[in-house]
Amino acid sequence: MILKNALIIVILSLFITSCTTKQYIENNKLEAQKKVLNKEKELERESVNDMLLSDINYILFLLKNDDLITLNNRFINEKYGLFEIYKNSENNKIYFNKKSQIEEISTEIDSFEIKQEETVFNCSPYDDSYYGWDKEGVFLSVNTKTYLSDIMKQTNLLAMNTYSEEDLKIVDFIEKTSYEVIISHNMVFYITKINKQWYITLIDKVKTDCSE
Incomplete structure (x- = not known):
């Protein structure tokens, strides 16, 4: 029983870590896209x-x-x-x-x-x-x-x-x-x-x- 609970905890930890890493990557992509868009906006002709x-x-x-x-x-x-x-x-x-x-x-x-x-x-x-x-x-x-x-x-x-x-x-x-x-x-x-x-x-x- 203890082994089973430990296995569940490990699986949940891996799942949470995977989700967190994926979210971190997505956030970085969004930030990069925002920087590109802001740069393009700065160079727009008035x-x-x-x-x-x-x-x-x-x-x-x-x-x-x-x-x-x-x-x-x-x-x-x-x-x-x-x-x-x-x-x-x-x-x-x-x-x-x-x-x-x-x-x-x-x-x-x-x-x-x-x-x-x-x-x-x-x-x-x-x-x-x-x-x-x-x-x-x-x-x-x-x-x-x-x-x-x-x-x-x-x-x-x-x-x-x-x-x-x-x-x-x-x-x-x-x-x-x-x-x-x-x-x-x-x-x-x-x-x-x-x-x-x-x-x-x-x-x-x-x-x-x-x-x-």
Whole structure:
């Protein structure tokens, strides 16, 4: 009888342990899934709102008035800085510079109306009438490119981890949460929300570069 009771206790203990272990594994899976979902949520692009449109209008105003000082003080984040994407004229490859401020601006602003649509820059070596933007004005879109992350990942493959995990997280954040702003005859930049404020984080000089 005692042996039988002991056997029952052992079986119950094994059953309880098995259930507890299974529950522990399931809980860990749920926590992991939550972390992934939270990360994806953090990298979601915020919807276009009045604050974003107002800040873009303010940038247009500062450009029009040649106010480079205010533009840098208000719209360049100290931690993230400013990435400038360009093509190297010697090998025609895409590179970037990391800067702390915008160095020069153009005052050519044709419109303060912000259109949420796409525009294309045409490179036409045979007919100048087709060269340039297919539309004029100010355009806001989600058409951001993975210039930065592509360059960094490729560089890390060729060199010994030139860019850190933190560097990759920053550019991933910029590429996934920013909007592209095109001001025809002026500049193309990304605007990113960082700590509840919008900042210029990237200037794209590749989009209008027709070199091959």
